Amino acid sequence: MHSAASAGSIVYNRLKQQIVSLELSPGTLLSEKEVSLTFEVSRTPVRESFVRLAQEGLVLVLPQRGTRVSLIDSELVEEARFMREQLEKAVIRLACEHFQDDKLAVLENNVSMQLESMQQQDGKRMFDLDEEFHRILFEGVRKQGTWNVIQQMNAHLNRSRILWLSTDPHWDVLCKQHQDMVHAIRNHDADLAEQLMKEHLSLSISNLAVLTKQYPDYFK
Amino acid sequence: MHSAASAGSIVYNRLKQQIVSLELSPGTLLSEKEVSLTFEVSRTPVRESFVRLAQEGLVLVLPQRGTRVSLIDSELVEEARFMREQLEKAVIRLACEHFQDDKLAVLENNVSMQLESMQQQDGKRMFDLDEEFHRILFEGVRKQGTWNVIQQMNAHLNRSRILWLSTDPHWDVLCKQHQDMVHAIRNHDADLAEQLMKEHLSLSISNLAVLTKQYPDYFK
DNA sequence: ACTGCCATACTTGTATGGTAGTATGGTGCA
DNA sequence: TGCACCATACTACCATACAAGTATGGCAGT
Incomplete structure (x- = not known):
């Protein structure tokens, strides 16, 4: 969709697809660092994607504690x-x-x-x-x-x-x-x-x- | 609402309020640096707020060119x-x-x-x-x-x-x-x-x- | 055995420097 | 005069370092 080639958008789209397809189970713990390693980018674009996903309610960010794939409400x-x-x-x-x-x-x-x-x-x-x-x-x-x-x-x-x-x-x-x-x-x-x-x-x-x-x- | 005390959320909420209230006219040019100076925070939380606003269609980010308050569609x-x-x-x-x-x-x-x-x-x-x-x-x-x-x-x-x-x-x-x-x-x-x-x-x-x-x- | 404390290893939040792409204004040339 | 070119000053994008809050495990004292 937003085929944007920017690293942030790539990570966002991929994560969203994984979450919606249940490839990432609800409740799974993510972490900026871990994801940044698997995607081989820095934390910045990962963090950017987390912000977007959080706004859609697909992940839940707990300040200073962690980020997890939201449970199905x-x-x-x-x-x-x-x-x-x-x-x-x-x-x-x-x-x-x-x-x-x-x-x-x-x-x-x-x-x-x-x-x-x-x-x-x-x-x-x-x-x-x-x-x-x-x-x-x-x-x-x-x-x-x-x-x-x-x-x-x-x-x-x-x-x-x-x-x-x-x-x-x-x-x-x-x-x-x-x-x-x-x-x-x-x-x-x-x-x-x-x-x-x-x-x-x-x-x-x-x-x-x-x-x-x-x-x-x-x-x- | 998200009374979050984080700098990013503060900037986001304030900017959104200013945009929706037309305090910031449609078409106004923003910029990470400029906004970061007025809010006295670094560019990171400002950028974060831009991402959120862009997702709602309230601002339009043109890569490497600038960010502007979106026109009313x-x-x-x-x-x-x-x-x-x-x-x-x-x-x-x-x-x-x-x-x-x-x-x-x-x-x-x-x-x-x-x-x-x-x-x-x-x-x-x-x-x-x-x-x-x-x-x-x-x-x-x-x-x-x-x-x-x-x-x-x-x-x-x-x-x-x-x-x-x-x-x-x-x-x-x-x-x-x-x-x-x-x-x-x-x-x-x-x-x-x-x-x-x-x-x-x-x-x-x-x-x-x-x-x-x-x-x-x-x-x- | 149990409790309280603290070092440690995480987490997200923030600041900053560097990179690459873009618009612009001026300069030299035809 | 008009056109091509280039230096410069922006922009958003990304990587990285540091700050601050939180959970945890071990250790000391009771």
Whole structure:
């Protein structure tokens, strides 16, 4: 994204990716020095990335004590779902009224790629395509800034989604819903589209309670 | 807020306040060195604050060239209004269903203080009380995380609201709407409450076009 | 065995010097 | 006059040294 070649941005992007993908477990102790050694840069850019991650709530800095990957906050996850539901319902309604023509093709292309990935059992790719599907929706109604802000909460939501992935992806249902939503947009059926979106998102993390019991030390 | 006593946080909070209040005009050139001199700290904590402000889009860092207070992005302002409308409509509906008892009293107290401030023509205080009114709403339905995320977009929205203040505050209408919303919550009238909120927020920045013409070099 | 103290090895926070890239104004040349 | 060039004075970026707070383990005294 901010493909910035600066050392600070590189460290930030890499750490963020590792945290959101759970490559770095919630609760893991970091340290400016340790990270600076693994990335072979000085503490300054590392510290810079910590500041940014802390602002997004992905790490917790305890002055003079240490820095650790933040635990998943169940309340934040639920709020993220709530927030996405409200905004995406509104966005897909807008999309039914008016949607950038070229983006509609992109959306359909995305869905067809989802079908491919599903047949290939490529969960990671499905996850990314799912994210992109929703991003395209926001772009198509010129609400990219809104999508960017959502990403902040999404970082928390996604960590729990990835945990859930390991239990039961059921991509088939999600993919079908994506298809139906595209049809609804094409037919300008706002009420149907909104209903589909609502169901789609509620499906995303219905059983948070299960995860908190299965991975107790990942959650706050 | 983050009452953190660290130099970095102090600089960050102060700069943010100055930017959002337009004490620092959009487009103003900053510089690590200059700011470090005025705050009498080294460049490190200043740089830290720049990173945080840049992430919120309040400043624009041009590598090796300089850092400037970002111009007000009309699209972001409109998106912020859109985002608030969707989320606050949903939130006030929730509030009509169930609202923390003690918070309702706080809300009414807030409104009465608004009446005071209006009589005293204290625009600044009204602005702050208005912000607090909405924050309390989110807190009352346990959506504080959502409110915090909104704040990021709000920083942009508020700059244009402050510009608008200088032209026509018409606090009387806004204050009346606040009162009506509290009544609607008390009467559990979700439909009315949502309608009131929608009108309330659309009133907040109806005439962005006027501002862009009146202050052309403040906008992107 | 237990308690209190302190040396030590961490942590993040801050200051500062050096590096590389960029804008600018002046100078020499055509 | 106008254009190319270059010295200079900025900028953000990074590395490093030092300061200050915190946890910990061992040791001495009871």
